[in-house]
Amino acid sequence: MGLRVSLSAGKGRSLVRASMALTVAVVLTLSGACAGAGGSGGSGDGEDNPTVGLLLPGGGASRFGQFDRPLIEKKLKELCPHCPTTFAATPDPAIQRQQLESMITRGVDVLIVAAVDPELLRPSVEAAHRAGIPVVAYDRLAQGPISGYVTFDGAQVGKLQGEALLKGMGAKAPGGQIVMMNGATTDPNAAWFKQGALDVLRGKVKIGKSYDVVGWRPENAFVDMRSAIAALGGGDIDGVLAANDSLAGAVISALRAAGVRSLPPITGQDADLAAVRRIVRGDQYMTVYKPYKSAADATAEMAVAAGRGESVGSIATGTVDSATTKDIPAVLLPPVSVTVGTVKETLVKDGLYTISQICPPSLRAACAEAGLI
Structure with missing residues (x-):
């Protein structure tokens, strides 16, 4: 599988433990007023109010549409009331790649991605990295230069x-x-x-x-x-x-x-x-x-920190290796x-x-x- 997990002491030990409908439209949601928007791209204020791109493998009645998306967006709004959020969902890997590349073109400041096909999405993740856009992998470990990862064990x-x-x-x-x-x-x-x-x-x-x-x-x-x-x-x-x-x-x-x-x-x-x-x-x-709120909160915290150019190390409880990248800061949560x-x-x-x-x-x-x- 190519996944290696390493946990930090104390905090790590305590924490370790699809929709069939095709949703391809990208929905733009502005969380609060964005006066003075400009910054480093997108429609936010750059480092202070980064624009967040959220890509999920399902929307609507799927688990991702019912729980993950609203919880992530709620936490993002709590952490950064004026951070705009762009959302897209699809179970189709080729379409997800197009959605991610569209967000790069649009100029988002940070991406949260639950990859449909991590290998197929890798070139797009690499393109985001070249554009200076950090990527936080959610639920599924994407390949390429990932800045952080949140999932359940x-x-x-x-x-x-x-x-x-x-x-x-x-x-x-x-x-x-x-x-x-x-x-x-x-x-x-x-x-x-x-x-x-x-x-x-x-x-x-x-x-x-x-x-x-x-x-x-x-x-x-x-x-x-x-x-x-x-x-x-x-x-x-x-x-x-x-x-x-x-x-x-x-x-x-x-x-x-x-x-x-x-x-x-x-x-x-x-x-x-x-x-x-x-x-x-x-x-x-x-x-x-999977208590989704814990995962959503950690993901939003990583995304806002990464979007502001800050380290996500203090949020992580350990590290994981993907097929392409070693020592990715990660949060692994206990399922029930x-x-x-x-x-x-x-x-x-x-x-x-x-x-x-x-x-x-x-x-x-x-x-x-x-x-x-």
């Missing part, structure tokens, strides 16, 4: 999924047969998640089939799961390690389409509302929740495992969802059984 994500899957399989765990539905090979996080899960599962279960789902796309996961069912038999699959909630939903659809009535335990990630409802219903066993019994103490307590959002009328009985109402 991917190895721990995979570990939580693997541990939960074994627990969900119960008596079937020793020697039971599973299917692994991993993320896209273009995303370095996918390999990170996969390795973390394998560290837990290897030698304890039989991996009947393992897929790296192209583009993280649910429709591809559905086809892969149908192939697994055809090869292994729906009744002989004792668990499914699905790398995120969108893939988990596709796995469930494929199993249902094949006539499997009693679903095996299925993991997930991102705490999508639809997935949380599936967990309450009993269709999905768990998800991995969520099952039906912990929805209230995690997602509801943190304000991610309300009970009324999780429990529509069709789920009232299941919610009552789960102790949510």
Whole structure:
């Protein structure tokens, strides 16, 4: 995978632990009045009020549109009320590259980038560097000269999924047969998640089939799961390690389409509302929740500091290596495992969802059984 993680003492030890709709429009948002705009490019005041470009791999109803974007923009406004923000989102790597290059041309002062395809985006990151525009990688480690990186500990994500899957399989765990539905090979996080899960599962279960789902796309996961069912038999699959909630939903659809009535335990990630409802219903066993506010806050802090020409070292808790760059200042945050019994103490307590959002009328009985109402 080419990712090496190094943590600083004290603070580092304490912290370590996709939308299918194509959104290609670039939306310009001015956060507050920008009197006297001019500076080093964009429409901000240069070093004091840098213009921030935010590029995400999804918008709208995706996790990135629902949580990451508003949280990052809110923190940016708190830290720098007069910093303009330019936003763009797309799951298409070629379009994201165009969006990034458009922001360079526009003259932003700093970029926050969650790369769809880190390798494909590398020349654009290098172009930003040549233009004197620092890049903060968010969630996914982009290649090229990155100034900082904020994400959740991917190895721990995979570990939580693997541990939960074994627990969900119960008596079937020793020697039971599973299917692994991993993320896209273009995303370095996918390999990170996969390795973390394998560290837990290897030698304890039989991996009947393992897929790296192209583009993280649910429709591809559905086809892969149908192939697994055809090869292994729906009744002989004792668990499914699905790398995120969108893939988990596709796995469930494929199993249902094949006539499997009693679903095996299925993991997930991102705490999508639809997935949380599936967990309450009993269709999905768990998800991995990432307290997005912590990541958004650290990212905004790095971006404002970098945009002002300041060091991000005091914000970082350690360093990581990408395939191209060593010792990138990084913040790695702890993910949280969520099952039906912990929805209230995690997602509801943190304000991610309300009970009324999780429990529509069709789920009232299941919610009552789960102790949510």
